[in-house]
Structures are given as structure tokens and as C-alpha cells.
Amino acid sequence: MVTLSACRRAEEAPAPEIRPVRVMTIERRTVGDTVALTGRVQAQSEVNQSFRIDGRLTDRLVDVGDRVKPGQLLARLDPMNEESSLQSARAQLAAAQAQGAEARNMFNRMRDLLAENAVSRSSFEQSEAMLKVTQSQINSAQSLVDIAQNRLSYTRLLSDVAGIVTARGAEPGEVVGAGRMIVQVAREGAIDAVFDVPAQVKDIAPSNPDIVVTLGGDPSVTAVGKVREVSPRADPVTGTFAVRVRLINPPAAMRLGSTVTGRMKLTTEPSLDIPASALMRSNGQTAVWIVDTKAGTVAPRNVDVRAYDSARVQVTKGLVPGDVIVTAGVQALRPGQKVRWLEAAK
Numbered sequence: 001m002v003t004l005s006a007c008r009r010a011e012e013a014p015a016p017e018i019r020p021v022r023v024m025t026i027e028r029r030t031v032g033d034t035v036a037l038t039g040r041v042q043a044q045s046e047v048n049q050s051f052r053i054d055g056r057l058t059d060r061l062v063d064v065g066d067r068v069k070p071g072q073l074l075a076r077l078d079p080m081n082e083e084s085s086l087q088s089a090r091a092q093l094a095a096a097q098a099q100g101a102e103a104r105n106m107f108n109r110m111r112d113l114l115a116e117n118a119v120s121r122s123s124f125e126q127s128e129a130m131l132k133v134t135q136s137q138i139n140s141a142q143s144l145v146d147i148a149q150n151r152l153s154y155t156r157l158l159s160d161v162a163g164i165v166t167a168r169g170a171e172p173g174e175v176v177g178a179g180r181m182i183v184q185v186a187r188e189g190a191i192d193a194v195f196d197v198p199a200q201v202k203d204i205a206p207s208n209p210d211i212v213v214t215l216g217g218d219p220s221v222t223a224v225g226k227v228r229e230v231s232p233r234a235d236p237v238t239g240t241f242a243v244r245v246r247l248i249n250p251p252a253a254m255r256l257g258s259t260v261t262g263r264m265k266l267t268t269e270p271s272l273d274i275p276a277s278a279l280m281r282s283n284g285q286t287a288v289w290i291v292d293t294k295a296g297t298v299a300p301r302n303v304d305v306r307a308y309d310s311a312r313v314q315v316t317k318g319l320v321p322g323d324v325i326v327t328a329g330v331q332a333l334r335p336g337q338k339v340r341w342l343e344a345a346k
């Protein structure tokens with residue numbers, strides 16, 4: 001057995017597994033790109049004009065695109081019910097006033113008779129109390145008349161702003177409820193350009209940027225804008241954020257509803273861009289595989305990400321120019337793994 005064991009060749013250790021990967025060399029670039037987004041011109045304030053009472057719409061006197069001024073009649077409701085209510089209230093007021101006149105005459109007589117000791121004090125006090133009761137009835141009836149007059153006036157919809165009609169609601173003949181939009185009026189004055197901005201652009205946009213807005217149909221028509229409002233909530237369908245840009249001295253050609261293009265220069269600062277496919281998770285943190293080009297091995301390194309999209313990732317910490325990272329095959333690697341890159345590191 002000693003002879004056989006001496007003759008047995010020593011078993012060779014298996015060669016380490018070498019995995020093919022794709023790599024890239026990190027290069028620093030400056031983020032100072034100009035982003036362009038398409039939006040639309042809107043009024044800073046749009047007012048829904050509606051009736052205060054229910055009723056059947058008989059007339060709408062304006063249409064989309066019409067210019068209106070304060071106090072202008074926009075629409076009418078059928079006033080028959082309100083006119084009947086007003087007549088009834090006026091009749092009640094007349095009856096109360098007649099009773100009040102009778103009570104006042106009685107009070108005056110009782111006062112004169114009391115001065116001559118012709119009636120008792122209690123009879124005088126009864127007439128005085130009746131006068132107060134009838135006066136209260138007159139006041140109540142007058143309040144009902146005022147309410148009925150107000151309701152009759154509410155059958156006429158008057159504009160309380162100056163502007164342009166941008167939308168219409170109910171059509172003549174429909175029964176409308178109180179508060180239902182009849183027409184929408186865009187106030188005259190300041191206008192906004194409204195853009196749907198992706199999250200990655202919103203995150204890297206500079207604070208208080210100057211935005212150049214050009215008219216879609218005529219790029220020579222331009223205006224400068226300032227961000228006035230940024231929606232705190234993303235659209236549930238598109239995932240974008242609505243940003244309203246106040247236009248400073250906009251030209252007349254930039255009308256409400258016009259399509260415009262806004263251009264903004266992003267913050268100029270160093271950035272390291274890598275493919276999204278290079279990211280992986282290591283100990284619960286975002287990391288990449290760093291290639292030791294001399295030893296031909298890989299090791300994980302944690303990185304901080306500032307912005308990303310489906311293809312690219314901007315890294316702010318963890319990488320330096322000249323680092324070689326794995327961009328494909330990251331899920332099949334382990335620390336110290338021997339690798340062979342399929343293309344030269346750039």
C-alpha cells in the first residue's frame with residue numbers, strides 16, 4: 001500500500017472559476033445640460049361661475065372664448081317659483097303692516113284715554129304689547145320679502161370677475177343644482193406656463209431658476225418665467241409633478257391654451273454617471289462591483305445615488321474617476337471572484 005500510495009499522483013486543485021463580465025471606466029462629467037419640456041399657458045386663477053340656488057337653466061348668454069366684465073349677465077334660471085315666493089312674502093308683509101297700523105291706532109287711543117283716567121292701566125299695557133307683537137310680525141315679514149327678492153336676483157348669474165370664458169357646463173333646458181359650474185372664467189392679468197416635470201428633473205433643478213419659454217408655433221416669441229408653484233404630489237398616472245411658471249411680461253401671442261416649450265439649465269456640478277445595470281445590493285445598501293485590473297478580481301463598494309432613470313444613475317459618493325466597475329453580470333459575482341471582461345475597460 002505504501003508503494004501504491006507513492007505511485008498515486010497527487011490530485012490537482014481545481015482551477016478557480018473565472019466569470020465573464022462587462023466593465024466600464026468611471027469618467028467625471030459636468031452636469032450643465034439644458035432640459036426642455038412642453039407645457040401649456042393657463043391663467044393664474046380660473047373662477048367657476050355658478051348659481052346659488054337650484055332651478056332650470058333657460059339662457060346662457062356667453063360661450064367659450066367670450067370676454068366678460070364684472071356685472072355682465074352670464075345666464076338665467078326660470079324665475080317663476082321665485083317670483084311667486086316674492087308675491088306671497090309681499091302679501092304677508094302687507095297683512096302684517098295693516099295689523100300694525102291698527103295696533104298703533106289702538107295704542108294711541110288707549111294712551112289718550114289713560115291720560116284722562118278713562119281706561120285702566122292693564123288695558124293700556126295690553127295695547128302696548130299688541131303693538132310690539134305686530135311690529136315684530138312686520139319685521140319678520142320684511143325679512144321674508146328680502147329673502148325672496150334675493151332668491152329672485154339669484155336667478156340671474158352675473159360675472160364678478162373680468163376675463164375670458166374657458167369652459168362651459170350645463171346647457172339651457174337642464175335643471176342645475178346650486179354650485180354647479182355654468183361657465184369657467186380665466187381672470188385677466190397674470191398667466192402661467194404649466195409643465196409636467198419628471199421626478200429626476202425636479203430633484204436636480206436649481207433653486208429659483210430662470211426659465212425661457214417659447215411659443216410652440218413660433219419659437220421667436222419668447223418670455224422669461226419664474227417658478228411660482230410646484231405640486232407636492234406626483235400625478236398617479238404619469239408620475240410627474242405639475243410646475244406652474246409665472247410669465248414675466250408675456251407677449252400677446254402667448255394666449256391662454258397655447259402650447260409652449262420651457263427650457264431650463266440644470267445645476268452645474270460634478271457628477272459620475274453609470275448604467276443602472278451596474279447597481280446591486282450589498283448588506284442592505286446600494287453598491288457596485290469594483291474590478292482590480294491587476295489581480296482580475298472584484299470587490300463590492302457602497303455608493304450614494306442622487307438621481308436616476310431607467311437607464312442612467314448619478315452617483316455622488318463612493319466612486320472616483322479611473323475606477324473600473326462591472327456593468328453586466330453583477331448578480332453572479334461574489335467578493336474576490338475572478339473575472340474576465342469581455343471588452344476593454346474604457
